[in-house]
Amino acid sequence: MSTLQSHISRHAPSWPTAxxxxxxxxxxxAVLATLMHTLxxxxxxxxxxxxxxxxxxxxxxxxxxxxxxxxxxxFSIGHAGFMAVGGYxxxxxxxxxxxxxxxxxAAQEGLFTTGSLLFLGGCLLGGLIAAAVGYVVGLxxxxxxxxxxxxxxxxxGEIVRVLLTQTGDVLFTADEVREAGVLKTVTSVGGALGxxxxxxxxxxxxxxxxxxxxxLICYRLKRGSTGRAFLSVRxxxxxxxxxxxxxxxxKVRAFVISAAMAGVAGVxxxxxxxxxxxxxxxxxxxxxxxxxxxxxxxxxSISGTALxxxxxxxxxxxxxxxxxxxxWGLAAxxxxxxxxxTRHFGExxxxxxxxxxxxxxxxxxxxxxxxxxxxxxxxxxxxxxIVPAPAxxxxxxxxxxxxxxxxxxxxxxxxxxxxxxTARAGVAVRCIKxxxxxxxxxxxxxAWRLLAGALGVDLGAYRMILYALMLIxxxxxxxQGLLGIHELWDAGRLxxxxxxxxxxxx
Amino acid sequence: xxxxxxxxxxxxxVATAVATATAELLLDVDRIGITxxxxxxxxxxxxxxxxxxxxxxxxxxxxxxxxxxxxLTGVYRTQTGSITLAGKRVDGLKxxxxxxxxxxxxxxxxxxxxxxxxxxxxxxxMHVRGRHTLLGTLLRxxxxxxxxxxxxxxxxxxxxxxxxxxxxxxxxRNLPYGxxxxxxxxxxxxxxxxVLLLDEPAAGMNPQEKKSLxxxxxxxxxxxxLAVLLIEHDMGLVMDICERITVLDYGVVIAEGTPSEIQANxxxxxxxLGEPGAAGTPPATPAGTSAGTPAGTPADKGST
Numbered sequence: 008m009s010t011l012q013s014h015i016s017r018h019a020p021s022w023p024t025a026x027x028x029x030x031x032x033x034x035x036x037a038v039l040a041t042l043m044h045t046l047x048x049x050x051x052x053x054x055x056x057x058x059x060x061x062x063x064x065x066x067x068x069x070x071x072x073x074x075x076x077x078x079x080x081x082f083s084i085g086h087a088g089f090m091a092v093g094g095y096x097x098x099x100x101x102x103x104x105x106x107x108x109x110x111x112x113a114a115q116e117g118l119f120t121t122g123s124l125l126f127l128g129g130c131l132l133g134g135l136i137a138a139a140v141g142y143v144v145g146l147x148x149x150x151x152x153x154x155x156x157x158x159x160x161x162x163x164g165e166i167v168r169v170l171l172t173q174t175g176d177v178l179f180t181a182d183e184v185r186e187a188g189v190l191k192t193v194t195s196v197g198g199a200l201g202x203x204x205x206x207x208x209x210x211x212x213x214x215x216x217x218x219x220x221x222x223l224i225c226y227r228l229k230r231g232s233t234g235r236a237f238l239s240v241r242x243x244x245x246x247x248x249x250x251x252x253x254x255x256x257x258k259v260r261a262f263v264i265s266a267a268m269a270g271v272a273g274v275x276x277x278x279x280x281x282x283x284x285x286x287x288x289x290x291x292x293x294x295x296x297x298x299x300x301x302x303x304x305x306x307x308s309i310s311g312t313a314l315x316x317x318x319x320x321x322x323x324x325x326x327x328x329x330x331x332x333x334x335w336g337l338a339a340x341x342x343x344x345x346x347x348x349t350r351h352f353g354e355x356x357x358x359x360x361x362x363x364x365x366x367x368x369x370x371x372x373x374x375x376x377x378x379x380x381x382x383x384x385x386x387x388x389x390x391x392x393i394v395p396a397p398a399x400x401x402x403x404x405x406x407x408x409x410x411x412x413x414x415x416x417x418x419x420x421x422x423x424x425x426x427x428x429t430a431r432a433g434v435a436v437r438c439i440k441x442x443x444x445x446x447x448x449x450x451x452x453x454a455w456r457l458l459a460g461a462l463g464v465d466l467g468a469y470r471m472i473l474y475a476l477m478l479i480x481x482x483x484x485x486x487q488g489l490l491g492i493h494e495l496w497d498a499g500r501l502x503x504x505x506x507x508x509x510x511x512x513x
Numbered sequence: 514x515x516x517x518x519x520x521x522x523x524x525x526x527v528a529t530a531v532a533t534a535t536a537e538l539l540l541d542v543d544r545i546g547i548t549x550x551x552x553x554x555x556x557x558x559x560x561x562x563x564x565x566x567x568x569x570x571x572x573x574x575x576x577x578x579x580x581x582x583x584x585l586t587g588v589y590r591t592q593t594g595s596i597t598l599a600g601k602r603v604d605g606l607k608x609x610x611x612x613x614x615x616x617x618x619x620x621x622x623x624x625x626x627x628x629x630x631x632x633x634x635x636x637x638x639m640h641v642r643g644r645h646t647l648l649g650t651l652l653r654x655x656x657x658x659x660x661x662x663x664x665x666x667x668x669x670x671x672x673x674x675x676x677x678x679x680x681x682x683x684x685x686r687n688l689p690y691g692x693x694x695x696x697x698x699x700x701x702x703x704x705x706x707x708v709l710l711l712d713e714p715a716a717g718m719n720p721q722e723k724k725s726l727x728x729x730x731x732x733x734x735x736x737x738x739l740a741v742l743l744i745e746h747d748m749g750l751v752m753d754i755c756e757r758i759t760v761l762d763y764g765v766v767i768a769e770g771t772p773s774e775i776q777a778n779x780x781x782x783x784x785x786l787g788e789p790g791a792a793g794t795p796p797a798t799p800a801g802t803s804a805g806t807p808a809g810t811p812a813d814k815g816s817t
Contacts, residue, residue, distance in 0.1 A: 010705055011642040011663055018666065019659025029653040224651055231650035231657065232636075232643055232664070235629075239637045242626035249586055249620075251612030251641025251704055260647070307628070492628045 036219030044118070044212035056211055057281060062320045063214035064276050069300035069316035070225045070309055071268035076298070077307035077492075078234060079261040080241025081148050082157045085164030086269055087293035088144075092167060093137040093270025094277035094284055097129030098205040099193050101278065104129075105206055106181050114206035114278075126208040130217065130274045137270020138263045145262025149255045164294050171286035172199040179204075201285035202277075209278040217275055221268050225309045228264070237261055238307065238492070292471065296323075299474050303481055304489055311490030323470050539564045539740050540616075540708045545584055545594035545604070546764075554580045555764045557594070560742070562708065567734055567741045569755035571748070571775075573784055577764040578744045579621055582710050586618050587611040599707060613641050617706035619697040621713045621744075627686030631677060631696060634685050635668040638703025671699050675729065691722045695729070702733060708740045709733075715747050723747065727754050752776065760784065 020028075048056045072086045104125045105112045115122035147159045175195040178184050184192050196202045228234035239247040240257050247254055277284050296319060304315030481488065542560040546553070555577040562568050570578050583589045585596060587608040596604040603611050617638075626634050643664065649657035672678035675695045680688060685696060694714055701709055714730070715723045727750055734741050745751045751758060752772040760768040760775060762784040768775055775781055 011639050011660075011667060014663035014667060015656070015659045017659075018662035019655045022655055025653060025655040025658055227651050227653060231653075232640060232645050232661065233647060233650040235633060235637055236640055236645070238629055238633075239626050239640075242628055243624045245588065245608075246620065246624035246626065247637075248588075248608035249612060249618055249624075250638050250700065251609045251617075252637070253607075253609045264647075 032223050033220070036216060036223065040212045040215035040219065043215045044210060048211045053280075057279075058320075058324055059211060060209060060214045060279055061324075062317055063211075063218040064272055064279065065297070065300065065316040065320040066313045067218050067221045067272035067275065068269055068297045069304070069312045070222060071265050071272060072297050073301050073304075073307065073309065073312045074225065074228065074237070074265040074268070075261050076301050077305070077312065078229065078237035078241060079258060080306075081258060081261065082153060083144075083160040083262070083265075084157050084291075084294050084298055085144070085160035085162070085167075086265075086297045087289045087291070088160075088164035088167040089137045089141060089266040089269035090273035090276065090293070091171060091284075091286065091289040092140050092266075092273065093133035094273030094289070095171065095196055095202065096136045096270070097126075097133035097274030098202050098277040098284055099196060100129035100132055101125050101208065102202070102205050103178070103184055103192055106178075106184055110181060112204050112206055114208050118210075118212060122206065123208055123213075126206075126213070126274075126278055129278075130271050133274035133277075134267045134271040137273065138267035141262045141264075141266020141270075142259060144266070145259040148258045148262060161291065161294075164291060168286045168290055171196065171289075174198045176200070177202060177204060197284070199286065201283045201288075203283040205277050205282075205284060207278055207280040207282075209275050209280065213278075214275060217271060221271065222309065222313065224264075224268065229307075229309060233260075241307065295471070296474070299478060302478060302488055305491045305493070306488055307492035308488065308490040308494055310495040311488060311493075314495070315489065319474070322473070537564045538562075539566075539599055540585075540742075541595075541597040542585065543595045543597070545581075545591040545596060547580065547584060547589055547592050553764050555584060555761075558584075558761070558764075558766055559594075560759060562740045562742060564707075564740055565734070565738060567731070567743065567754060567756050569743045569745060569751040569758040570761065571745065571751055571758060572761035576761040576784075578761055579712060580764075581761065582618060582712055582744065585611075585710060586616060609641070612704055612706075615705070615707035616710065617701040617704040617708075618710035619694075619701050619712055619714060621716065623693050623697055625685040625693055625697055625700070628684060630682055631672065631685055631688065632665070632668050632681040634696060634700050635671055635703045636664045638700040639664050639667065639705075641704050668703065671703055674733070675699055691718050694718065695726070698729070698733075702737065706739060708742065711741060711743045711745075713744055713746060715745055715750050723750055726750075730754060 019025075043059075047059075051059070068086060068090060072083065075081050075083045101122075102112050105122060108125070109115070109122070117123075144160060144163050148156055151159060175191065175198065177197045178187060178192065178195050187195065228237070236247070236252050236257050237260075239250070239252055240254050240261075244254050247257075273289075276282060297316075300316040300319050301312050303319070304313070305311035485491075538561055540560065540562040542558060542562075544557045544559050546556045546558065548554060558577075558581060560568070560570075570581065572578050580589065584591050584604075587603070587606055587610070591604045594604070595602060598611075598614050598616055601614060603614050603616065606614070626637060629637070643660050644656070646657070648654065669678055669681065672681055675698075677688075677692060677696060677699065680692070685693065688696060694716075698709075698711065698714060701711075711730070715726055718726060730741060730743070731754060733739065743751065743755060752775075755772060757770065758768075758772055758775045759766055760778075760781050767780045767784055768778045770778070
């Protein structure tokens with residue numbers, strides 16, 4: 008049997024084919040971004056667009072953290088630090104760049120302007136600087152693992168935050184900038200007061216484009232040989248080494264790639280309308296929110312992480328407007344039920360799995376759409392400013408009957424689906440169990456909401472408690488996260504219960 | 514070949530005997546040793562493995578067999594002696610560099626990449642023979658796509674060898690135990706090694722599985738032109754397929770030779786069964802049997 012290298016040329020596609028295939032997803036992303044910007048953004052209005060952009064940024068951050076925590080199995084909890092490094096670097100470029108080049112830091116109108124070129128330059132530089140910082144932070148990862156590495160990255164995040172609070176006041180005119188010189192200018196980013204005035208270049212087009220590219224990078228990484236090596240380090244460092252994988256290089260690479268993407272996400276965030284960069288917002292809480300998405304969605308799963316990032320972002324938004332929580336909760340149940348059925352049938356036949364996924368998915372989609380409509384309705388009224396406060400008084404009593412009915416319907420539908428192919432009682436029991444767990448979650452959220460309403464407190468401020476509870480529940484029920492290492496589209500084939508090796512013994 | 518930087522007296526009689534008997538020396542382990550604190554885990558261990566050989570390394574529990582593998586593969590660094598693979602010094606290199614040089618191994622307690630698929634496990638074995646650039650991966654350049662396809666094709670070829678290709682899409686942890694062991698061997702083979710180190714490949718297998726494993730080992734040895742070094746507790750298997758056997762006890766080589774020589778060696782019998790006088794065990798019985806089981810593992814006798 009001949010060696011690997013001798014086979015490669017025989018299998019290699021021609022350059023034009025390879026490049027066309029390589030560029031196709033980019034073209035799709037660009038078209039999608041254009042459609043999002045020209046059709047969706049005007050249709051939903053500025054507030055929802057803003058939420059969509061925030062969701063996009065959350066996805067970028069979560070999937071970039073997934074490269075270190077998920078693929079490579081290291082434990083980094085200072086991701087907001089990389090985001091801050093990138094965001095401030097990009098902010099300096101566009102703010103002071105605009106001041107010097109155009110005389111005013113205000114964002115220019117239009118999608119493709121000299122100003123947006125500056126913004127793209129800021130993205131590039133922010134990513135590069137964050138990558139360099141990622142290299143330095145990645146070095147301890149060679150010696151430390153688990154909790155110890157977590158402490159180092161936590162410390163890194165805090166160091167960045169504290170350093171940023173010690174910076175000088177923002178300069179306001181081009182003359183001041185010329186007088187101050189380069190070193191003073193780049194450190195004049197507002198300190199604890201925040202770096203206001205960064206031009207708001209970001210919109211749904213750039214978010215979709217950059218987010219899409221980051222997702223594509225993650226996907227190709229995971230499906231390519233480099234990402235496979237990342238995964239092997241996560242699975243077993245000693246075996247990976249014995250197979251000739253340089254685990255030191257892999258770990259540092261993971262940190263660099265992850266930090267670069269977080270840096271770019273930070274730049275996008277810094278230019279998001281309504282955002283005034285503030286070091287105290289890029290603190291541990293922010294890192295924690297990113298981490299939650301990765302842990303809930305599944306360590307190593309790009310689609311799972313992105314999904315969880317969406318849920319977490321939407322959740323923090325909806326907590327400001329409580330009634331819709333129910334619909335989100337229901338959607339989550341429908342999804343989990345669908346997944347459960349999928350999982351069960353994944354063991355024996357594909358049609359059953361597909362059916363489960365279909366029913367769960369359709370129900371979830373309907374409920375999500377209902378939630379989105381209800382959500383948009385309440386907010387459209389207060390959309391006069393770019394970033395208005397969500398409508399506070401719009402909260403109506405929770406339609407408890409509605410969600411109970413919907414829950415029952417969902418359960419029945421899935422039970423029906425379960426019995427359709429097999430008469431095994433275990434399926435029904437399992438469906439009921441999961442429906443019950445879902446009902447308990449919704450009931451808990453609902454009770455919590457009512458309690459908060461009665462006490463007159465803002466739920467959004469307490470979202471960390473909810474996240475912590477979600478994490479605990481997830482760790483108890485499914486420690487590997489919703490999707491584990493897999494992707495959504497693997498569900499039918501791979502989401503089957505873990506089976507210990509037959510006859511395994513010590 | 515034996516240009517060792519640590520000339521400490523004459524090479525052992527055992528080593529010289531083997532050197533003269535073989536033509537092309539592939540792996541030359543010369544008096545390596547390591548101590549953990551005060552414990553001399555391995556001392557003055559020499560192994561000379563020619564190309565295409567199938568050698569065994571046996572010894573009672575705690576004799577230092579796995580430590581020896583860990584020294585060879587760079588998990589531990591040798592404190593004395595040298596390891597030369599095909600004329601190249603490999604002691605002091607990092608594990609991944611040693612794998613690149615052509616030494617691959619399996620593990621006593623299976624260490625597969627459990628969450629990954631069977632196919633991905635084998636493809637990871639090939640990683641060391643590939644070229645990996647970030648740009649190539651992200652832009653899917655022809656070189657990267659070609660390499661991925663070549664890896665796929667070759668991984669399927671290898672899986673077919675052990676009849677595992679039907680399960681290529683399954684997660685490795687979901688395979689039955691025996692298949693996991695076989696997959697680990699395939700993964701090691703995928704690194705295109707010159708020397709394959711197998712650490713108790715038959716552990717936990719039933720007689721049937723052991724039989725097919727023995728055939729598989731001999732088959733891959735022939736097909737790939739490898740040298741194989743085998744740690745095994747199953748004396749039937751070792752005596753059956755190994756050309757030469759080295760016996761370790763308390764970290765030192767106590768015997769070296771062909772299976773029949775080992776079976777007759779009183780030192781080996783003593784190491785396995787205790788001193789003739791002290792334990793009161795008749796020393797000659799196991800050595801005299803045809804299956805040859807000096808170890809106290811009578812259950813393994815049926816496997817040939």
